[in-house]
Amino acid sequence: MSTARRPTEERRQQIAEAALRIISGKGVHRLTAQELGREVGIADGTIFRHFKDKAEIVRAAIAHLEGVLFEQFPPQAEDPLERLRLFFVGRLTLVQRMPSVFLAAFSDRLEEAAGEDAGAVRSIIERSQAFVRQCLTEAQERGQIDRRLSPDALTLMVVGTLQAAAFGHRRGALKSQLDPTTVWQTIEIMLTLGAKK
Amino acid sequence: MSTARRPTEERRQQIAEAALRIISGKGVHRLTAQELGREVGIADGTIFRHFKDKAEIVRAAIAHLEGVLFEQFPPQAEDPLERLRLFFVGRLTLVQRMPSVFLAAFSDRLEEAAGEDAGAVRSIIERSQAFVRQCLTEAQERGQIDRRLSPDALTLMVVGTLQAAAFGHRRGALKSQLDPTTVWQTIEIMLTLGAKK
Amino acid sequence: MSTARRPTEERRQQIAEAALRIISGKGVHRLTAQELGREVGIADGTIFRHFKDKAEIVRAAIAHLEGVLFEQFPPQAEDPLERLRLFFVGRLTLVQRMPSVFLAAFSDRLEEAAGEDAGAVRSIIERSQAFVRQCLTEAQERGQIDRRLSPDALTLMVVGTLQAAAFGHRRGALKSQLDPTTVWQTIEIMLTLGAKK
Amino acid sequence: MSTARRPTEERRQQIAEAALRIISGKGVHRLTAQELGREVGIADGTIFRHFKDKAEIVRAAIAHLEGVLFEQFPPQAEDPLERLRLFFVGRLTLVQRMPSVFLAAFSDRLEEAAGEDAGAVRSIIERSQAFVRQCLTEAQERGQIDRRLSPDALTLMVVGTLQAAAFGHRRGALKSQLDPTTVWQTIEIMLTLGAKK
DNA sequence: AATGAATGAGGCTTCATTCAT
DNA sequence: TATGAATGAAGCCTCATTCAT
Numbered sequence: 001m002s003t004a005r006r007p008t009e010e011r012r013q014q015i016a017e018a019a020l021r022i023i024s025g026k027g028v029h030r031l032t033a034q035e036l037g038r039e040v041g042i043a044d045g046t047i048f049r050h051f052k053d054k055a056e057i058v059r060a061a062i063a064h065l066e067g068v069l070f071e072q073f074p075p076q077a078e079d080p081l082e083r084l085r086l087f088f089v090g091r092l093t094l095v096q097r098m099p100s101v102f103l104a105a106f107s108d109r110l111e112e113a114a115g116e117d118a119g120a121v122r123s124i125i126e127r128s129q130a131f132v133r134q135c136l137t138e139a140q141e142r143g144q145i146d147r148r149l150s151p152d153a154l155t156l157m158v159v160g161t162l163q164a165a166a167f168g169h170r171r172g173a174l175k176s177q178l179d180p181t182t183v184w185q186t187i188e189i190m191l192t193l194g195a196k197k
Numbered sequence: 198m199s200t201a202r203r204p205t206e207e208r209r210q211q212i213a214e215a216a217l218r219i220i221s222g223k224g225v226h227r228l229t230a231q232e233l234g235r236e237v238g239i240a241d242g243t244i245f246r247h248f249k250d251k252a253e254i255v256r257a258a259i260a261h262l263e264g265v266l267f268e269q270f271p272p273q274a275e276d277p278l279e280r281l282r283l284f285f286v287g288r289l290t291l292v293q294r295m296p297s298v299f300l301a302a303f304s305d306r307l308e309e310a311a312g313e314d315a316g317a318v319r320s321i322i323e324r325s326q327a328f329v330r331q332c333l334t335e336a337q338e339r340g341q342i343d344r345r346l347s348p349d350a351l352t353l354m355v356v357g358t359l360q361a362a363a364f365g366h367r368r369g370a371l372k373s374q375l376d377p378t379t380v381w382q383t384i385e386i387m388l389t390l391g392a393k394k
Numbered sequence: 395m396s397t398a399r400r401p402t403e404e405r406r407q408q409i410a411e412a413a414l415r416i417i418s419g420k421g422v423h424r425l426t427a428q429e430l431g432r433e434v435g436i437a438d439g440t441i442f443r444h445f446k447d448k449a450e451i452v453r454a455a456i457a458h459l460e461g462v463l464f465e466q467f468p469p470q471a472e473d474p475l476e477r478l479r480l481f482f483v484g485r486l487t488l489v490q491r492m493p494s495v496f497l498a499a500f501s502d503r504l505e506e507a508a509g510e511d512a513g514a515v516r517s518i519i520e521r522s523q524a525f526v527r528q529c530l531t532e533a534q535e536r537g538q539i540d541r542r543l544s545p546d547a548l549t550l551m552v553v554g555t556l557q558a559a560a561f562g563h564r565r566g567a568l569k570s571q572l573d574p575t576t577v578w579q580t581i582e583i584m585l586t587l588g589a590k591k
Numbered sequence: 592m593s594t595a596r597r598p599t600e601e602r603r604q605q606i607a608e609a610a611l612r613i614i615s616g617k618g619v620h621r622l623t624a625q626e627l628g629r630e631v632g633i634a635d636g637t638i639f640r641h642f643k644d645k646a647e648i649v650r651a652a653i654a655h656l657e658g659v660l661f662e663q664f665p666p667q668a669e670d671p672l673e674r675l676r677l678f679f680v681g682r683l684t685l686v687q688r689m690p691s692v693f694l695a696a697f698s699d700r701l702e703e704a705a706g707e708d709a710g711a712v713r714s715i716i717e718r719s720q721a722f723v724r725q726c727l728t729e730a731q732e733r734g735q736i737d738r739r740l741s742p743d744a745l746t747l748m749v750v751g752t753l754q755a756a757a758f759g760h761r762r763g764a765l766k767s768q769l770d771p772t773t774v775w776q777t778i779e780i781m782l783t784l785g786a787k788k
Numbered sequence: 789a790a791t792g793a794a795t796g797a798g799g800c801t802t803c804a805t806t807c808a809t
Numbered sequence: 810t811a812t813g814a815a816t817g818a819a820g821c822c823t824c825a826t827t828c829a830t
Binding site: 005008046049 | 792793795
C-alpha cells in the first residue's frame with residue numbers, strides 16, 4: 001500500500017502479484033486497472049506506465065504463477081515412483097494451502113484474459129503433465145507398474161486427481177478427506193498391485 | 198429467425214439454449230444481450246421481457262446444461278461397477294463429442310456470470326460426484342474393490358480423470374489417446390486387482 | 395437539440411453534420427464523442443449505437459462534405475472556359491459563404507482523423523482538380539488558350555487560387571478583395587491573351 | 592543521445608527542431624513529451640524544464656519553421672519580376688525537397704497546437720504574401736504587367752500556385768510535372784503577354 | 789539540469805438495462 | 810410482446826504536467 005515512488009521493476013512485481021491475487025481471489029472480471037491500482041496504491045492510469053497494456057499484466061501474472069507452481073521442480077529422486085510421490089504430495093499440499101492460485105492454472109477466465117498468450121497458461125499445465133507421464137512410463141519400464149495399464153490413462157488419472165481436488169476445494173467440499181498422504185497411498189497401491197506378481 | 202411473437206416459455210428456452218451455445222462456443226465475454234438477440238432472432242432489449250436480468254439468463258443456461266449432462270441418468274445396472282462403467286464411458290464420450298459443453302460445468306466464467314446463484318453450477322458437479330462415490334462404496338462393500346483404497350480418493354480419481362480429459366481437449370492435446378473404453382479398462386483393472394485374491 | 399428518439403438514419407445524418415460543423419468550426423481535436431453528443435442532444439456513448447467507431451463518423455462527415463462541394467457538379471456548358479468559369483465562381487462564392495467547410499477539404503487534421511480512409515479526402519480534391527484540368531486542356535485544344543502554357547501549371551494556378559482564397563479567409567484577410575467575378579476576369583484575361591493572335 | 596546536462600538555450604533549439612521534425616513527419620498527434628524526449632535524448636519530464644508547456648514548444652517550432660522558410664529572404668534584384676522569379680522558383684524547389692516542412696505552414700494542426708498564439712503561423716504566410724504582392728504591384732507600375740489584371744487576384748494566383756503544388760505533393764500526385772522553371776515560365780508568359788503590345 | 793514515477797483529466801468504446809413507441 | 814434508441818456506469822488507455830529524488 002505504499003504511496004511512495006518505486007522503481008518500475010519493483011512495481012511490476014507488485015502489480016503482477018496483485019494481479020494473481022485478484023484473479024484467484026475475486027475473479028478475472030475484477031482484474032481492472034482501478035482494482036490493481038487500489039491494491040498497489042497508485043492511480044489506475046499509472047499502471048500503464050509499468051505495463052504496456054492489460055494483456056501484458058496478465059502475462060506477468062501467469063509468469064508469477066509459474067514461479068509459484070514450479071518453485072522446487074522437478075523433485076529429485078532415483079526411483080520414478082518416489083519422484084512422482086514427491087510431486088504429487090507437494091502439489092496436493094499446495095492445493096490445500098492456496099487452492100485459488102492452483103485453480104488459476106485451469107481458469108478459462110485467465111486463459112481468456114491472456115488473449116494471444118493463452119499458450120502460456122497451457123504450457124504450465126503441460127509441463128506438469130509431461131513430468132507425470134515421464135515418471136509413470138519409467139516406472140512401468142522398471143516393472144513397478146502393471147504393463148496392461150495405459151500410460152496415457154494413468155497420466156490422466158494422476159493429474160485429474162489433483163484437478164478434482166482443487167475444484168473440490170473451490171466448491172468448499174471434501175476439505176477434510178484430502179490428506180495428501182492418504183490419497184497418494186491409494187494411488188500407489190493401485191499402481192503397484194498388479195506388478196507385485 | 199422469426200420476428201413473430203412467442204409465448205415467454207418458448208422464448209426462455211430459446212434464449213437459454215442460445216446462451217449456453219454462446220458461452221461454450223465463444224466465451225462468456227461474448228454473452229451480451231445483442232449477441233443473444235442475434236442468435237435468437239429478436240432485438241436486444243426484448244431479451245429483458247423474458248428475463249429479469251443477465252444473471253437469470255445464465256441460471257437458465259446452467260439448468261439447460263444440467264438437462265444435457267444428466268439426460269439418461271442414472272444408468273441402470275445391478276452391478277455398481279457396471280453402473281460406473283456406463284456412466285464413465287458415457288461421459289467420456291460426451292467430452293469428446295461436445296467438449297465445450299462439458300467444460301462449461303467447470304467454467305469459472307460461467308460460475309462467475311451466475312452471480313449469487315453460482316451454486317447451481319456446483320450442484321451439477323456434486324451430483325456426478327455423489328453418484329460416482331455411491332458406486333464405488335457399494336462395490337467396495339461387495340468386495341469388488343480392495344478395502345485399503347480410500348473411497349474419497351477413488352472418487353477424486355474417477356471424477357478427476359474425466360475432468361483432465363476435458364481440459365486436455367481444451368488444450369487440443371491427447372485427442373487420440375482418449376478411447377473411452379481403454380481408459381475405463383485401465384481404471385477397472387486397478388480397482389479390481391487387489392480384490393481378486 | 396432534440397432529446398427525443400430518432401431513427402438511426404436520421405441520427406447518422408445529424409451526427410455527420412455535427413461532425414463537419416465541429417471539425418471546420420472548432421478543430422478536429424474538439425471532435426469528441428462528448429462534443430458530438432452535446433451537439434446532437436444525446437449521451438456520448440449513444441453515438442456508437444449509430445456509428446461503429448469514430449473513424450466511421452469522420453468518414454460520414456467527409457461524405458457529407460463531398461455532398462456540399464459537388465452539389466451541382468459538373469456545371470453544364472458547351473464552352474470549356476464557360477464551364478470552368480461556372481465552377482470557379484461557384485467555388486469562390488462557396489469559399490466566401492462557408493470558408494471553414496471548404497477548408498476542411500484541405501485539412502490535415504481531417505485527413506489524419508480519417509485514418510485508413512484518408513484517401514476519401516484526397517479524392518475530393520482530385521475530383522475538382524481533374525475537372526479543372528479537363529476544361530483547360532479542352533480550351534487549349536480549341537485554341538482558346540496559348541499553346542505555350544503548360545496545362546499542369548495552369549491547373550495548379552486555378553486550383554491554387556481557390557485554395558489561397560480559402561486560406562486567406564481563414565487568416566481573416568483579403569475578405570473584401572475577393573469578388574469572385576473580378577478574380578475570374580483576371581484569370582480569363584491571362585488565359586486568353588496569348589491566343590487572340 | 593547524450594544524457595549530459597545542456598544549457599537551456601541549446602536544449603530549446605534541439606527541442607524546437609525535434610518538434611518540427613515530428614509534426615511534419617509523423618503528425619501532431621505524435622508530438623508528445625515522450626516522443627520529444629526520445630528524439631532529443633532526455634526524459635519526458637525534463638522537457639518541461641525548458642518549456643513552460645506544450646504550446647510554448649509549438650511556438651518555438653513555428654519560429655524555427657520561419658527561420659527555414661525565410662533563410663535567404665528577400666531575394667535581391669532590381670527588376671521586380673526577377674525578384675518574384677527568384678522567390679517563386681526557390682520556394683517551389685523547397686516544396687519539392689521538403690514538402691512536409693512547407694506544408695506545416697498551412698497546417699491547421701500546427702495552428703491548433705499553437706493555442707492562443709496561432710497568429711504566429713499566419714504571420715509566416717502573410718510575410719510571403721506581402722512580398723509577392725509588392726513585386727506584382729511594382730511590376731505593374733513599371734508597365735510590365737497588363738493594367739487590367741487585379742493585383743489582389745494575381746497575388747492569390749501566385750501564392751496559390753505554390754500552395755497547390757505543396758498539397759499536390761502531400762497527395763503524392765503531380766510529382767513529375769512540377770519543374771519549377773516550367774511553372775514559372777507559364778506564369779511569366781501570362782503576366783507579361785498583355786503588356787508586350 | 790535530469791530523472792521518471794505519479795497524477796488527473798479526458799477520450800473511446802462496450803454493455804446491461806430502461807422506456808417511448 | 811417487440812423494437813431499438815437512449816442512458817450511465819465502467820473499463821482501457823493516453824498524455825500534459827508535477828514533483829520527489
